[in-house]
Amino acid sequence: MTNLLLRNIGELVTNDPALGDGSALGLIRDAALVVEAGHVVWVGPQASAPVTDVVQDLGGRAVIPGFVDSHAHLVFAGDRASEFTARMAGKPYAAGGIGSTVSATRAATDEQLTAQVARLVTEMRRQGTTTVEIKSGYGLTVTDEARSLAIARAFTEETTFLGAHVVPPEYAEDPAGYVDLVTGPMLQAAAPHARWIDAFCETGAFDADQARAVLTAGGAVGLGGRLHANQLGPGPGVQLACELGLVAVDHCTYLDDADVEALASSGTIATLLPGVEFSTRSPYPDARRLLDAGVRVALASDCNPGSCYSSSLPLCIALAVREMGMTPAEAVHAATAGGAAALGRVDIGRLSTGARAHYAVLDAPSYVHLAYRPGVPLVLEAVGR
Numbered sequence: 001m002t003n004l005l006l007r008n009i010g011e012l013v014t015n016d017p018a019l020g021d022g023s024a025l026g027l028i029r030d031a032a033l034v035v036e037a038g039h040v041v042w043v044g045p046q047a048s049a050p051v052t053d054v055v056q057d058l059g060g061r062a063v064i065p066g067f068v069d070s071h072a073h074l075v076f077a078g079d080r081a082s083e084f085t086a087r088m089a090g091k092p093y094a095a096g097g098i099g100s101t102v103s104a105t106r107a108a109t110d111e112q113l114t115a116q117v118a119r120l121v122t123e124m125r126r127q128g129t130t131t132v133e134i135k136s137g138y139g140l141t142v143t144d145e146a147r148s149l150a151i152a153r154a155f156t157e158e159t160t161f162l163g164a165h166v167v168p169p170e171y172a173e174d175p176a177g178y179v180d181l182v183t184g185p186m187l188q189a190a191a192p193h194a195r196w197i198d199a200f201c202e203t204g205a206f207d208a209d210q211a212r213a214v215l216t217a218g219g220a221v222g223l224g225g226r227l228h229a230n231q232l233g234p235g236p237g238v239q240l241a242c243e244l245g246l247v248a249v250d251h252c253t254y255l256d257d258a259d260v261e262a263l264a265s266s267g268t269i270a271t272l273l274p275g276v277e278f279s280t281r282s283p284y285p286d287a288r289r290l291l292d293a294g295v296r297v298a299l300a301s302d303c304n305p306g307s308c309y310s311s312s313l314p315l316c317i318a319l320a321v322r323e324m325g326m327t328p329a330e331a332v333h334a335a336t337a338g339g340a341a342a343l344g345r346v347d348i349g350r351l352s353t354g355a356r357a358h359y360a361v362l363d364a365p366s367y368v369h370l371a372y373r374p375g376v377p378l379v380l381e382a383v384g385r
């Protein structure tokens, strides 16, 4: 079996605190890494690297674990550029804009939706993302949710059933009936294609009781729970997620002290999605407050056609550092190891022995450049899937 030595790595982020400088990033300078059968089999200082069949010299560039984007909505048709233009002219964002994407998605063919996901996954890889979670949530019928997940499944193991995204127009007068559909026939059709279940717990979408019903029903058929919460204003979602022991709760923009305490004591990961605040011109979540309280934080894109049509984790890192009080090290950790933890994964998001060899080579000497050089395409190569 051939093995590959990556040599002359100027700075290697391992995310293993037992390695290198002993920080959370486990940083090794002048490093080398050996890959065999898709896994990392050796990592350490270049001076003690073993002999291998194949050698790739990285010329002093930095290598980081591939980004793990734990929150994305990629199965959709159409775009909402005109809504974005209106919002930038002063019209506020509301959850109801999702309806126009639902209409376009229902009208699209499987081939059109597949091509759209393929295009976005490729776009993400060019920016260093090697694992992406993909949600349904723009079909909102039994058939369209199941097909959205079947399409997503061709691209990732991390598929999430989000029938509880919004109440579709045909159920506007009967939201309870829609929750019955989501927790009944729609869940049955979606579950074979999904690993996770999610709900949008927000004014204008689903309240805490409805979100609880959805997550509980998903749990009963073996799906892990995640939740959109506290995005547009304060609400019960974060505490619900902590009470249910969910692996992650996403957005976390409007939090009170009890929410922060619940996150810190439950271990539920707060996934921050700053591309949304950037794209909706909204206040950013206070990452510093969460980190100082001992909350585990992930960064993800929330790539979707409405509130954030960016697939870029380098952009999220730059925003987290510039606007949210995170250090470059904390932001890179949150977009790699944090994303992996938010998906319950230990085989990705790190580059130490036994991990999958999912990594990104930066055309830069340090991971810090991801925040220091915003908007610059620094990812030279993303490897592993």
Ligand SMILES: [Zn+2]
Pocket (backbone or CB within 6 Å): 071, 073, 228, 302, 304
């Ligand atoms: Zn989302």
